Amino acid sequence: MIINILTLFPNIFSNFLKESIVGIAVEKKAIKTNIVNIRDFAFDKHKQVDDYSFGGGAGMIMKPEPLYEAISFVKKEKNVPVIYFTPQGRLLNQEIVNKYSRENEIVLVCGHYKEIDQRIRDTLITDEISIGDYVLSGGEIPAMVLIDAIARLQKGVLSNLDSALTDSHQNGLLGYPCYTRPAEFKGMKVPEVLLSGNHKKIEEWRREKSIELTKKVRPDLYKKKFEK
Numbered sequence: 001m002i003i004n005i006l007t008l009f010p011n012i013f014s015n016f017l018k019e020s021i022v023g024i025a026v027e028k029k030a031i032k033t034n035i036v037n038i039r040d041f042a043f044d045k046h047k048q049v050d051d052y053s054f055g056g057g058a059g060m061i062m063k064p065e066p067l068y069e070a071i072s073f074v075k076k077e078k079n080v081p082v083i084y085f086t087p088q089g090r091l092l093n094q095e096i097v098n099k100y101s102r103e104n105e106i107v108l109v110c111g112h113y114k115e116i117d118q119r120i121r122d123t124l125i126t127d128e129i130s131i132g133d134y135v136l137s138g139g140e141i142p143a144m145v146l147i148d149a150i151a152r153l154q155k156g157v158l159s160n161l162d163s164a165l166t167d168s169h170q171n172g173l174l175g176y177p178c179y180t181r182p183a184e185f186k187g188m189k190v191p192e193v194l195l196s197g198n199h200k201k202i203e204e205w206r207r208e209k210s211i212e213l214t215k216k217v218r219p220d221l222y223k224k225k226f227e228k
């Protein structure tokens, strides 16, 4: 899968793409990243990428021309999704991650300053994604969030893909409590059922715990799952 990243701060991605699961995905060529500096497409001698907002008000706006040129440069096929990260976007969830993880190629647009020019959003952006109801200084961290979530689902990246399929959110529920050795730690024992070897019982216990936790911590998810 090819992931084109359009950013004003390409260096932010250098270590991120080398480490952990994302690093493995890159090494195994499950994802190939193409980092493009939007500033390289600025046309004036000062390489200006932002300007004042028409109508006034605080905050600079990213100019349309460099973004238009940068997106056109990487987007060769018509139906490649172009995702822009903004707090105004729809909230990222596992369903959206799963969908994009099946694409051959995507373009990620990281904004900065107050906003990008609306005409780019109206014409070239195909999806707008937020990673939560708070404001970050740019789209690079949201882009990393999406890349990480996509990378770990690519074939051959995780040694046990089953593990990814039992993660929180993959079935609309939060995950179950997990324990490893020792079976007793500072007087706290691992639930008996997990030591029983009875896989059916273990599965039932885990599902019960998942449901219990989801109902308590994320009643919105619980409702979506059980009260359709």
Ligand code: ADE
Binding pocket: 085, 086, 087, 129, 130, 131, 132, 133, 134, 135, 136, 137, 138, 139, 142
């Ligand atoms: N850019 C700034 N804040 C953001 C957020 N919460 N989600 C996505 N992109 C952003």
